Amino acid sequence: MSAARLTIDLAALAANHATLKAAAPGAVVAPVVKADGYGLGAGLIAGRLWDEGARDLFVARLSEGQALRAALGGGRPARIFILDGLAGADAGALADADLTPVLNTPEDIARWRPQRRPCGLHIDTGMNRLGLDVDDARAAADLDVALVMSHLACAAESSSPRNARQLALFRQARARFPDAPASLAASAGVYLGAGYHFDMVRPGISLYGGGPQEVADDRFAAVATLEAPILQARELQAGDAVGYGDGFVADRAMRVGLLAAGYADGLLRRSMGRATAWIGDAPAPILTVSMDLLAVDLSQAPRAKAGDLVQLLGPRARLDDLAAATGTVAHECLVRLSARAERVGRG
Numbered sequence: 299m300s301a302a303r304l305t306i307d308l309a310a311l312a313a314n315h316a317t318l319k320a321a322a323p324g325a326v327v328a329p330v331v332k333a334d335g336y337g338l339g340a341g342l343i344a345g346r347l348w349d350e351g352a353r354d355l356f357v358a359r360l361s362e363g364q365a366l367r368a369a370l371g372g373g374r375p376a377r378i379f380i381l382d383g384l385a386g387a388d389a390g391a392l393a394d395a396d397l398t399p400v401l402n403t404p405e406d407i408a409r410w411r412p413q414r415r416p417c418g419l420h421i422d423t424g425m426n427r428l429g430l431d432v433d434d435a436r437a438a439a440d441l442d443v444a445l446v447m448s449h450l451a452c453a454a455e456s457s458s459p460r461n462a463r464q465l466a467l468f469r470q471a472r473a474r475f476p477d478a479p480a481s482l483a484a485s486a487g488v489y490l491g492a493g494y495h496f497d498m499v500r501p502g503i504s505l506y507g508g509g510p511q512e513v514a515d516d517r518f519a520a521v522a523t524l525e526a527p528i529l530q531a532r533e534l535q536a537g538d539a540v541g542y543g544d545g546f547v548a549d550r551a552m553r554v555g556l557l558a559a560g561y562a563d564g565l566l567r568r569s570m571g572r573a574t575a576w577i578g579d580a581p582a583p584i585l586t587v588s589m590d591l592l593a594v595d596l597s598q599a600p601r602a603k604a605g606d607l608v609q610l611l612g613p614r615a616r617l618d619d620l621a622a623a624t625g626t627v628a629h630e631c632l633v634r635l636s637a638r639a640e641r642v643g644r645g
């Protein structure tokens with residue numbers, strides 16, 4: 299390997315899917331593969347999840363739904379929900395690609411009615427993102443409603459009183475559509491208990507290895523592994539600086555490794571001085587990050603040399619730890635992974 303490589307472990311994906319199914323035994327697990335499968339490749343991810351029994355999928359946009367429909371082809375006729383509904387999308391184009399919009403506004407309802415095709419309904423229960431007011435949803439009474447759903451604002455905090463408030467509102471709202479399956483929980487909601495499962499759960503991040511409570515969770519395996527080789531190891535004396543603008547200044551004699559990875563491969567520049575890479579079982583703190591090169595501290599890996607592989611994200615460099623270190627969420631760390639890193643599928 300000569301530069302950063304991203305390995306996508308489909309066996310780990312299947313294991314995470316099984317973990318979620320076991321956690322919500324009465325519900326359909328409908329994977330969320332928006333944003334190109336959280337940056338990992340929606341066709342690859344959805345194809346494997348189809349093999350694992352997933353027949354319902356969620357994306358955000360019409361274009362994502364069209365691409366996913368093409369990737370799955372005629373042999374894998376999954377039901378694909380479009381979370382953004384008809385916002386900016388042509389109803390005819392949705393119908394042509396056999397996509398199911400999740401309607402979010404009274405205008406969506408009026409524009410979808412002439413299609414006489416199934417739809418989802420998103421009812422806002424207090425997150426104040428997309429969704430119909432409970433009363434506006436009544437206008438959909440004559441539609442073929444295949445799913446009534448809402449989304450939780452604070453599910454990662456199991457003690458938040460907002461969860462129970464949203465649950466109560468959702469129960470009232472879905473009672474108006476007694477024949478339609480219902481869905482409230484994303485990854486975190488699955489772990490709030492069976493009362494939150496309804497007929498379908500919509501996990502995204504935990505399928506990809508992110509902990510539902512936004513901390514590293516051993517029940518979920520890393521799906522994305524980003525590794526890069528050491529191009530050069532360098533001895534520094536106290537006072538020597540590394541990188542642009544003297545980004546790191548050594549306070550002692552030490553060895554650093556220069557890796558063939560950088561923010562062009564999706565590693566956030568904010569990792570500098572905050573995140574940790576791993577060489578086998580030895581931590582290698584990230585010192586500087588530039589476009590194509592990154593420097594790590596080899597103090598704890600004294601035998602590391604040019605050609606050795608360093609893990610920047612994966613089973614040791616946990617996704618949730620990277621997110622916490624860089625002040626973001628696991629979702630953002632994944633979707634930043636760029637197309638430049640060579641990609642390989644495994645399992």
Ligand SMILES: *Cc1c(COP(=O)(O)O)cnc(C)c1O
Binds near residue numbers: 330484502503
């Ligand atoms: C993105 C999204 C999900 C999946 O959320 P995760 O936190 O990744 O599990 C589920 N439902 C809706 C409406 C979403 O926007």
